[in-house]
Structure formats: C-alpha cells, structure tokens
Amino acid sequence: MSLAAIFSRVAGIVITIFVIATINFVLVRAAPGDPAAVIAGQSGATDEKFLAQVRAEYGLDQPYVVQLGAYLGKVATLDLGYSYRLRRPVKDLIAERLGPTLLLTLSAFLISLLGGVVFGALAGVRHGKISDLAISLLALILYATPVFWFGLMLVLLFSIKLEWLPAFGYVDMRAGSFGPFAYALDVLKHLCLPALTLGAIYMAMYARLMRASVIEVAAEDYIKTARAKGLTEGAILRGHMLRNASLPVITFAGLQVGAMIGGAVVVETVFSWPGLGRLIFDAVTSRDYPVLLGLFLVMSILVIAVNLLTDLIHRLVDPRLAVR
Amino acid sequence: MKRRGFNKMLLGAGLALPAMSLFRDGVAYAQGAAGGLTAIINPEPPVLVLPINQQIPTGTIGGKIYESLLSYDFELKPQPQLAESWEISEDGLTYTFHLAKKAKWHDGKPFTSADVVFSCNVMLKEVHPRARGVFDRCESITAPDDHTVVFKLKAPFGPFLLAFETSSAPMAPKHIYEGTDYRKNPANDTPIGTGPFKLKEWSRGSHIHLVANEDYYLEGQPVLTEIFYKVVPDGASRSVAMETGEAQLSQFADIEPFDVPRLAAMPNLKMTTKGYEFFSPVLWYELNLRKKPFDDLRFRKAARLLLDPKFIVDKINFGLGKPATGPIASTTKFYDPNVTIYKTDVAAANALLDEMGLKKDANGVRTTIKFLVVPFGEFWTRLAEYFRQAMKQGGIEVVLETTDPGGFAQRVSNWEFDTTSNMLYQNGDPALGVARSYISSNIRKGVMFTNTEGYSNKEVDELFDRAAVLTSDKERAELYSKVQKILVDDLPVLWMTEQQFPTIHDARLENAIDTAIGVNGTFGRARWAS
Numbered sequence: 001m002s003l004a005a006i007f008s009r010v011a012g013i014v015i016t017i018f019v020i021a022t023i024n025f026v027l028v029r030a031a032p033g034d035p036a037a038v039i040a041g042q043s044g045a046t047d048e049k050f051l052a053q054v055r056a057e058y059g060l061d062q063p064y065v066v067q068l069g070a071y072l073g074k075v076a077t078l079d080l081g082y083s084y085r086l087r088r089p090v091k092d093l094i095a096e097r098l099g100p101t102l103l104l105t106l107s108a109f110l111i112s113l114l115g116g117v118v119f120g121a122l123a124g125v126r127h128g129k130i131s132d133l134a135i136s137l138l139a140l141i142l143y144a145t146p147v148f149w150f151g152l153m154l155v156l157l158f159s160i161k162l163e164w165l166p167a168f169g170y171v172d173m174r175a176g177s178f179g180p181f182a183y184a185l186d187v188l189k190h191l192c193l194p195a196l197t198l199g200a201i202y203m204a205m206y207a208r209l210m211r212a213s214v215i216e217v218a219a220e221d222y223i224k225t226a227r228a229k230g231l232t233e234g235a236i237l238r239g240h241m242l243r244n245a246s247l248p249v250i251t252f253a254g255l256q257v258g259a260m261i262g263g264a265v266v267v268e269t270v271f272s273w274p275g276l277g278r279l280i281f282d283a284v285t286s287r288d289y290p291v292l293l294g295l296f297l298v299m300s301i302l303v304i305a306v307n308l309l310t311d312l313i314h315r316l317v318d319p320r321l322a323v324r
Numbered sequence: 325m326k327r328r329g330f331n332k333m334l335l336g337a338g339l340a341l342p343a344m345s346l347f348r349d350g351v352a353y354a355q356g357a358a359g360g361l362t363a364i365i366n367p368e369p370p371v372l373v374l375p376i377n378q379q380i381p382t383g384t385i386g387g388k389i390y391e392s393l394l395s396y397d398f399e400l401k402p403q404p405q406l407a408e409s410w411e412i413s414e415d416g417l418t419y420t421f422h423l424a425k426k427a428k429w430h431d432g433k434p435f436t437s438a439d440v441v442f443s444c445n446v447m448l449k450e451v452h453p454r455a456r457g458v459f460d461r462c463e464s465i466t467a468p469d470d471h472t473v474v475f476k477l478k479a480p481f482g483p484f485l486l487a488f489e490t491s492s493a494p495m496a497p498k499h500i501y502e503g504t505d506y507r508k509n510p511a512n513d514t515p516i517g518t519g520p521f522k523l524k525e526w527s528r529g530s531h532i533h534l535v536a537n538e539d540y541y542l543e544g545q546p547v548l549t550e551i552f553y554k555v556v557p558d559g560a561s562r563s564v565a566m567e568t569g570e571a572q573l574s575q576f577a578d579i580e581p582f583d584v585p586r587l588a589a590m591p592n593l594k595m596t597t598k599g600y601e602f603f604s605p606v607l608w609y610e611l612n613l614r615k616k617p618f619d620d621l622r623f624r625k626a627a628r629l630l631l632d633p634k635f636i637v638d639k640i641n642f643g644l645g646k647p648a649t650g651p652i653a654s655t656t657k658f659y660d661p662n663v664t665i666y667k668t669d670v671a672a673a674n675a676l677l678d679e680m681g682l683k684k685d686a687n688g689v690r691t692t693i694k695f696l697v698v699p700f701g702e703f704w705t706r707l708a709e710y711f712r713q714a715m716k717q718g719g720i721e722v723v724l725e726t727t728d729p730g731g732f733a734q735r736v737s738n739w740e741f742d743t744t745s746n747m748l749y750q751n752g753d754p755a756l757g758v759a760r761s762y763i764s765s766n767i768r769k770g771v772m773f774t775n776t777e778g779y780s781n782k783e784v785d786e787l788f789d790r791a792a793v794l795t796s797d798k799e800r801a802e803l804y805s806k807v808q809k810i811l812v813d814d815l816p817v818l819w820m821t822e823q824q825f826p827t828i829h830d831a832r833l834e835n836a837i838d839t840a841i842g843v844n845g846t847f848g849r850a851r852w853a854s
Contacts, residue, residue, distance in 0.1 A: 033730025039370075040772040041733030042379045044749050045760075047453040048771055057507065085370045087512050096528055152560055160568060167564045173362070173531045173552045269557045274529025278557060282367070287730040 013304055017297065021075050024296040025068050028289060034060055035085060035287045057084045058289060071293060080294035085286055090294035093279065098298075100170055101275035103187075104194055104268070105260050111199035112206055113253055117246055119203070120210020124245070125237060127215050135207065142204035151197040151270040158193060165192050168272040194271040198264055202256060206249050213245040220244075247318055254310025258303035357851040358549050361833065363573035364562055365532065365553040372515045372523060372532070374494040375443070376451045376507055380576060383491040385553055387844040388534055389430075390517035392495060393421055393440070393473075394488040396840040398601050400657065400752050402485045403839070405846075406435065406495060406518060407473075416480035416795035423471040426541040429497045430516045437467035442498035444475070451506050454751075458487040480795045483753030489602055489841060492751065520546035520848040530555060545848035547835075559583075559702070566593060572830035575843035580702050581642045584826045594831045597644065597824040599842015603749040604653035607636075607645075609711060609818040610746045612739060613778045617691060622676045624815040628666050629673035630714045633820045640706045644826060648819040650812040651758050653750050655822065657797065658804035663812040673718045682719075690719040696735060696744040699728050707745050737772040747823060748773060752840070754804055755792035762816055763788050779816035 036054035040046035055061050059070065074081055080090035123135040142150070159167035171187050172178070178186060217223065218241065226236045265277035276295065283291040315321050365385060371377050374386030393407035402410075407421040427435035445465040448455035459465070461484075464476045477484065487493055495518060500511045515523055520542070521534040532553040536546045554571055556562045556578075563583040565571040569592065579587060588595035611618035611627070618624065633647035652659045682690040695711055698704035712722035722743075727735065735741050751757035760766050760773065764780035784807055791803035827843055829836060836850035837843065 031731065032727070033732070033734035035730075037733040037737065037772065038730045039377070039379065040737070041729055043453075044378065044380070045454045045751075045773050046771055047456065048768065049456070050451075050453045051770065053451075053507075084507070087371050087373075087507070093528070100529075148558075155561070155564060160564065167568060167570065168556065168558075168561050169554070170530050173527075173533065173554065270561060272530070272554070272556050272558070272561060274527070274555075278529060285729050286370075 016304070017300055018072065018075065020300045021072060021293070021297060022068070024293055025071055028287075028292055029064065031287070033287055034058070035289065036060070038286045039085065054084070075297060080297065081290035083288055083291045085288045086291070090290050093291060094276070094294060094298055097274060097276045097279050100273060101261060101264065101268075101277065103191065104198065104264060104273055104275055105257070107191055107195035108198035108202065108264075109253070109257055109260060111195055112202035113249070115199065115203040116206025117210050117242070117249060120207040120249070121214050121237065121242060121245065123207065123211040124214025124218070125233070125241075127211075127218070132211070136211065139204040139207045142200050143208070145201070147197060147201060147266050148270050150200060151193065151267060154193050154197060155270075166190050167193075168270070170272075170274050190271075194267050194273050197270070198260070198267045202253075202260070205256075206253065209252055210245060210249050213248050214241060217241050217245045243317060247314070250310065250313055250317060254307060254313075257306045257310075258299075261299060261302055261306075357547055357854050359852050360550040360552065361548050361573060361836075361847075361850065362552045362554060362571050364556050364565060364571045364575075364578050366556055366562065366578055368529065368555040368557075369532075371512055372526070373512045374491060374515075374517075375448060375496040376512070378452065378454070378491050383844045384575060385532055385534070386494065386515070386517075387490045387519070387841065388521040388551065388847055389515050389519045389523060390490060390494040390496075391519050391846065392488045392490045392493045393423075394485065395845065396486070396489065396602055396752065398598060398840055400486065400601060400840050402488070405488075405490075406440075407488070410485075412485075412795075417477045419475040419477075419484060421473045421475075423473065424541050425471055427518050428539050428541065429499075429518055430522045430537060431497075431500075432539070433497065433499055435495070435497075435518050436470045437473045438470075439495055439498045440473045441465050441467050442502060443496045444493060447496050447501055447506055448493060452493075454756075455487070455493050458484070458493070458756075480793050481755070482792055482794055482797075482800050483755045486752040486756060489752065490844060490846075491841075520846050521551060524550070540848065542848060546846075547849065547851040548847065551847065563587060566828055569830070572833060573836065573843070574826075574828045576825045577701060577703065579826060579828055581640065581644065582702075584644065584828070585642050587828050588826070592831055593828055594833075595826050595828050596837060597826060599827060599837035599839070599845070600825050601655050601840040602752050603841070604655045604752075605747045605749050605823045606648050606651065606653050606819060607707075607745065607747045607821045607823050608648075609743060609820060610736075610741075610777050611743050611817070612741055613816065614739060615742060617680065617682065618743070620680060621815065622680050623682075624818065625666075626673040626676040626680075626718055627715065627720070628815055628818050629669045629676070630718045630720075631711070631818060631820065632668040632714070635710065635714075636707065636821050640703065640710060641821070641823075645821045645824045648822045650808045650819055651762065652754055652804065652808055653822045656750055656752065656754070658754055658801050660801075660805040660808045662805070663809050670717045677718055677720075684719045688719050689721045692721040692723060694723050694725050694742040696725050696727065696732065696741040698745055699726070699732050704745065711743070711745070733772045736776050737770050737774070739769065739776065739778065746776075746817070755788070759788040759792065762811060777817055779814075781810070781814065781816075784810055784814075 035058055036051045039054060040051060059067055082089050083093060119135050123132040126132045155167045158165045166189060169190055171190060175183055175186055223240060226240050264275060265281050268275045268277040280295050365381050367381060369379060369381040369385060372386055374382055374390040391406050393405060394402045395405045397403055406424055406427055408424050410421045412419055423437060429435055444459050449459055461477055461481050462475050463478045466474050468474060497516050500516055501509060520537050520540045522537050524535045525533040534551040536549050540546060556565055559580045562574060562578050566574055566587055587593055611624060613619050637645050649661055650663050677690055684690050695708055697708040708724050715722045736744060748761060749757050761775055762779050763785050766775045767778055768774045787803050787807040791800045794800045827837060832853045834851050834853050836847055838849055839845045
C-alpha cells in the first residue's frame with residue numbers, strides 16, 4: 001500500500017469515528033429522561049436541589065451545542081470522561097470489562113467459526129444425505145431459538161440436572177485465594193455455557209452459509225479436474241474446496257464479530273457475565289452519558305480494528321487479493 | 325493433527341467433562357454458626373456510600389457498612405443502634421441522644437458526637453433529599469460532649485424519631501468528608517462506616533465482598549465471617565441461584581412473583597414477608613387529575629369499581645400482599661380501616677360512566693386512554709395488562725405505552741401521562757411517606773415521588789400539616805383518621821394493594837431479619853443454625 005493510500009485510509013477511520021460520535025450523542029440525547037431522573041426514580045424520594053446538583057455535575061445545564069463541543073473535544077484527546085453515577089473514570093470501567101468481553105466473544109467466535117465451517121462442510125459434501133438433513137435441521141433450530149432460552153436450557157441441563165458447570169458468574173467469588181492454574185480452570189468452567197450459548201446461533205448461521213458455499217464450489221470445473229486426476233475426496237475437500245468455500249464465511253464472520261461484541265447483552269445478562277454488553281445496558285437505562293459515549297467510541301474502534309483484521313485474513317486465505 | 329491424535333483429544337474431552345463436576349462451586353457453608361453468607365443483589369448498586377446514594381440496592385449493602393442512631397423493631401418502636409439511649413423534652417422540641425462509647429469507624433478512628441453533628445447538620449443536608457427535609461426542621465444540632473447530641477426543633481415534629489433509620493440518615497465520618505466535595509471524594513471507593521461489616525472487595529459486575537468488622541462495638545456481633553453479594557441481573561438465573569444453593573438469600577423483587585411459591589415450598593429454603601414494615605409500600609393506579617376525564621370523581625369511582633385488588637394479590641402477586649383500603653398501610657401506626665369500602669361492581673361502574681355522558685360507540689368503546697407501563701419488570705407489565713382488561717368491562721379502551729427507567733421517571737415527574745401505576749414507601753410514618761403524595765404544597769413539576777397526580781384539597785393539606793407537628797399519638801391518630809376518610813371518598817389515586825416482598829433464604833440462616841428494615845439491616849446477629 002502506498003503512503004497516500006494508508007493516509008486516506010486513516011483519515012477515513014478518523015472521520016468515521018467523529019461522525020459516529022456525533023450521531024451517538026444526538027441519538028442518546030433524543031431519548032427522554034436524564035441521569036438525575038433515573039437516580040431519583042430509583043431512590044424513592046427526591047427534591048429539586050438534588051436534581052439540579054446531578055444535572056450540574058453532568059453538565060446538562062449547558063446548551064446542547066456546548067455539550068456536544070465539549071464531548072467531541074474529549075474524543076479528540078481520547079479522554080473518555082468520568083461516570084458521576086458510578087463515581088469512577090470511564091476508562092477504568094471499560095478496561096475492567098474489556099477482558100471478560102473479549103474472552104467471551106472470541107471463544108464464542110472461535111466455536112462458531114470452527115463448528116460452522118466443519119459442520120457446514122460436512123453437510124455440503126454429503127449434500128442430500130441423511131447427515132446433511134440432520135445438520136441442516138439442527139442449524140435451523142439453533143438459528144431460530146431465542147438466545148436467552150437456549151442459555152437457560154443449557155443451565156437447566158448442565159448446572160441443575162447434571163451439576164457439571166456453574167450456572168452463572170465469571171469466576172468463583174472465593175477465587176482470590178486460588179492459584180493461577182485453579183483460577184484459569186475456574187474461569188474456563190464458567191466460560192463454557194455462555195460461550196456455547198453465544199456461539200451457537202452464529203455457528204448455525206455459518207454452517208448454513210458454509211454448506212451452500214461448499215455445494216456451489218463442488219460444481220466448479222477445477223473440482224472436476226481434481227477428481228479426474230484421481231485425488232481422493234478428502235484431499236479434494238481439504239486442498240481445493242475448503243479454502244474457496246470459506247471465503248464468504250470469513251467475510252460474513254468479520255461483519256458479525258462487531259455485532260457480537262455489542263450484542264452479547266442477553267448472554268451476559270443470563271449468565272451474569274461482567275462484560276461490556278451489560279455495562280452498555282446499565283448505562284443506557286441509567287442514562288449514564290459519559291459511560292455510553294465512551295463505550296460507543298471504544299466499540300467503534302474495536303469494530304474498525306476487526307474489519308482491518310478480516311481484511312488481513314482475507315489476504316491470507318485468498319492470495320489473489322494481495323496482488324490486486 | 326493426525327486423525328489418531330484428534331481421536332485421543334476427543335476421548336480426553338469426554339473424560340474431562342464429568343471430572344469437572346468435582347470442581348463445581350462448593351457452597352458447603354454452615355460450618356457452625358459463623359461461616360459466610362452468599363446473597364443476591366440486583367441491580368448492582370452504583371456506589372456503596374449510603375450517605376450520597378439511596379437507591380434500593382445501595383441501602384441493602386450499605387446497611388451492613390453504615391449505621392444511623394436508631395433501629396426499629398417490627399412494630400416500628402425505636403431501638404438502640406449508634407445511640408444507646410435518648411430523651412425527649414416535654415414540649416417535644418429537644419431530642420437528646422447518648423451515643424455508644426465504644427463505636428469506631430472502620431479506619432479505627434472513634435465515632436463521636438462531632439460525626440453526628442457533621443452528618444445531620446452539614447453533609448446529609450447537602451446530598452440527601454430525604455434527610456434534608458427532616459433536618460431542615462432543626463433549629464440547632466449541637467454536641468455538648470463527645471457522646472451526646474442535642475437536636476433542637478423549630479416546631480414539634482411527630483415522627484422525628486423515625487428519621488434515624490439507616491438509609492434515612494446514615495452517619496458519615498467527619499474526618500474523611502469535612503471540607504471536601506462529598507460526591508467526588510476519592511474515599512467513596514472505600515466506604516468507611518461504623519457497621520458490623522466492612523468492604524473487602526468489589527469486583528464490578530460480579531460481586532461485592534464484605535467481611536466482619538472485628539472491632540464492632542456491640543458484644544458478640546457480627547457472627548458471620550463474611551457476606552458475598554452476587555450480582556445476578558437475570559430473573560431466571562436468580563431463581564436458579566436460590567434453587568441450587570449458589571445464593572442463600574434474596575430480597576425485595578429479586579425473585580419474580582411466579583417463582584416465589586415454588587422456591588418457598590423447597591425444603592432447604594424459607595420465605596418470609598417480615599422485615600419490610602418500615603417501607604410498607606402501597607401500590608396504586610395513578611390517574612393524571614389535570615386531564616379529562618380523570619378530573620371527574622365519577623370516572624375515578626367507576627375505574628375503582630372495575631378493579632379488584634384481590635385479583636392483583638392472587639393472580640399477579642401469587643398470594644403476596646393484601647388489598648389496601650386507603651392511603652395508609654395497615655402495618656403502620658395510624659391506619660384506620662373505617663373508610664368507604666369499594667366492592668368490584670361492573671354494573672355500578674357502567675352506570676356512573678353513563679351518567680357522565682360517556683356514550684359507547686359502535687365498538688362498545690366509551691373513551692380511549694393511555695397507560696404508561698412501569699419499566700421495572702414482569703410484575704409491572706402484568707399490572708398494566710390487568711388494568712387494560714379491567715377497564716374494558718366499562719368500555720374504556722386502554723393503550724399501553726412502554727418506556728425505560730429514564731423515560732418513566734421523566735414523564736411521570738413532568739406529568740406527561742394519562743394513567744400509570746406507582747408504589748411508594750411509607751417510611752414508618754404518614755408525615756414521612758404518605759402526605760407527600762397528596763398535599764398540594766408538594767405538587768412540584770420535574771420531581772419524582774411528589775404529588776404527581778396533581779391532587780389538591782385544602783382540608784387534606786391542613787389535616788396533614790397539623791398532624792405532622794403534633795407529638796401525641798392519640799391526637800395524630802384522630803387527624804389521620806379524618807384524612808383517610810376524605811381521601812378514600814375522593815380517590816386521588818386508586819389504591820390497590822399493600823405490597824409484600826418475599827425474602828427467601830436458606831432454611832438454616834437465623835436472625836438475619838430482626839428489624840423493621842429486614843434485609844437492609846446490619847445482619848450483626850445473623851448466624852447459621854448449629
């Protein structure tokens with residue numbers, strides 16, 4: 001890539017972030033209610049002085065334009081601000097939630113991608129057979145199942161009936177006294193159900209996509225050539241079909257991962273997972289503007305980063321792209 | 325990976341799964357009376373500093389860390405807490421409290437009268453709306469010596485002794501807060517109180533860990549060594565937690581009503597509705613009296629006759645709570661049952677609506693009104709659906725409007741609603757928690773939990789005002805009886821039920837619920853059955 005191309009790409013990203021920030025600000029403010037009203041609504045009693053104090057702290061007594069200007073200024077200096085509700089810097093709030101969210105999202109992403117590609121390829125290769133039907137049907141059911149319900153069923157089976165895995169939480173509350181290995185094992189145990197729940201629906205999507213893609217690729221001339229030159233079906237699948245068939249899946253997964261980071265709210269809620277999704281949800285319902293806007297900013301950066309990563313993976317899988 | 329290797333891995337995973345059950349969270353507590361307690365908390369409190377935040381979960385956890393001068397038994401009689409004893413002057417103007425001499429802050433500094441004066445006269449007046457309302461009635465708050473505090477009132481105030489409940493007037497350490505910006509004080513991360521439990525760790529989004537305060541001033545307390553409050557945002561997960569024993573205590577609306585009977589019947593769990601006497605919430609449907617047709621008493625009567633509080637108790641609340649007869653809860657002192665009783669009567673309701681001239685159209689609809697659904701969970705949604713169903717019998721079409729907590733408080737406090745439901749705590753006395761919803765001086769736009777329906781009646785104003793400044797319970801009871809009769813005839817709101825909250829706990833947990841604030845109490849005496 002030339003210097004100019006890199007520069008235009010970076011400029012594009014910066015402009016995108018500012019546009020997103022402005023839209024976020026306007027959207028968030030368009031909703032009725034403000035932090036003072038929420039705190040008052042949940043305290044059981046309030047008065048004018050209290051409301052005025054909270055509004056002054058948040059700067060809500062300033063005109064909108066001044067508030068927007070102040071906010072964009074903060075974005076420019078990468079200052080995420082301070083949550084007056086939680087009495088902590090937004091930077092810290094996000095930092096402590098980022099780990100659990102990335103752990104959950106990336107595990108779910110891997111589960112869904114691996115599972116989706118494997119099952120999809122299997123179904124595609126056995127197109128029309130019983131196993132294809134079974135996989136397709138299962139994928140359809142998973143895809144149509146509400147996430148929270150699927151999560152609850154897993155809890156019912158693995159936590160209540162079988163008592164194998166904890167029903168919710170990130171780590172045992174007494175984990176402070178655990179050694180590093182026991183701690184990791186404990187987190188892993190807690191991770192199983194939420195990651196499977198979050199991954200399942202995407203796995204179903206990718207499996208369906210992969211199946212269609214494999215069937216399409218199977219009809220290509222170069223597959224016929226491969227077969228004609230006497231390669232085994234397994235070699236054809238591994239050497240010629242998988243790489244080509246997985247391109248649309250990777251494209252799609254790249255788009256989805258952004259949604260996954262922000263869209264884990266339901267799973268995080270069902271499993272009491274201390275991630276970003278829940279922080280967003282709490283911030284929305286309590287109108288905690290600095291937290292919300294900080295989160296939007298971080299997440300738009302994450303999504304942009306993931307898109308870049310997807311581009312790179314594309315180049316690896318499909319060398320033709322790098323040449324162009 | 326070679327195929328054989330892969331097969332081995334699969335086999336390994338198959339073996340590992342059952343083995344995991346060995347590592348399952350062991351909650352084998354109850355090692356003797358002490359041991360620890362795992363409780364549910366929902367939602368997660370924003371901060372734990374009770375003096376600057378009084379949201380419900382803050383009160384539950386803050387109530388273990390912070391204390392006020394008094395606690396209250398189930399009949400709301402004041403009991404010693406940070407104050408060992410107290411006297412009231414004949415004229416009801418001077419209250420003298422003698423403080424516990426051994427009380428200390430969690431950082432080791434002694435708790436003295438200077439802290440009380442600072443809290444009540446300076447800090448709470450600045451940051452705590454409810455305390456501000458009470459302590460503004462004081463002419464002076466002074467400390468003649470280290471362990472005596474004297475409150476001098478401008479005029480007598482009947483419920484003054486009820487103002488010293490933990491959430492109503494939590495004591496704050498002077499040496500930490502004096503001269504600082506209270507809300508921004510860095511010490512807010514590490515709350516310092518006088519209570520039997522101290523904050524050890526707060527893992528945000530996951531749990532809050534409290535440990536016993538070894539230096540606690542009351543002999544033999546606390547018994548428990550630690551309390552974990554686990555944040556569980558999902559209702560179904562909370563039920564599961566109680567069921568599996570991962571949590572041993574839930575409070576307020578943690579468990580959805582439909583799950584309560586099932587959990588209460590489990591042999592390892594117990595359910596109690598005691599310990600909410602101080603709050604004694606009364607639930608009602610609120611009509612915006614500024615709008616037509618709600619300003620017409622006949623309409624309100626008709627609406628009341630279409631509703632059946634018993635249905636709410638039995639079908640929505642699954643047996644918890646009881647029908648309310650008026651504005652004051654029967655669990656508090658000045659309740660008078662001798663008021664007009666409304667029996668569900670669809671025919672009479674329709675007659676009243678006919679009389680108003682609200683004719684039914686071709687579809688049988690007299691009028692269409694909106695209902696703002698309270699966004700705090702399943703229970704409130706059912707309540708809205710019931711309202712719609714009940715009104716239909718009178719030809720009143722109800723359109724449900726949904727919102728979220730921010731929007732809800734904003735719209736109700738700015739009077740932008742037709743009808744909604746609401747529930748207010750009584751805070752131990754009509755002057756503290758009832759009058760505010762009906763007196764016209766408390767019609768304050770933009771402020772939640774005021775007279776949001778817009779009711780105004782000079783006689784009611786006067787009765788409430790006079791009853792507040794009397795000190796004789798007998799005289800106060802007379803005035804409150806009168807005001808209850810007038811209000812029930814006037815129907816400023818449609819009272820439905822005296823709500824009861826289910827506290828569900830491990831059957832072996834004892835003495836946790838021992839005051840009128842129950843789960844918000846100190847838990848100093850809480851212990852495991854041996």
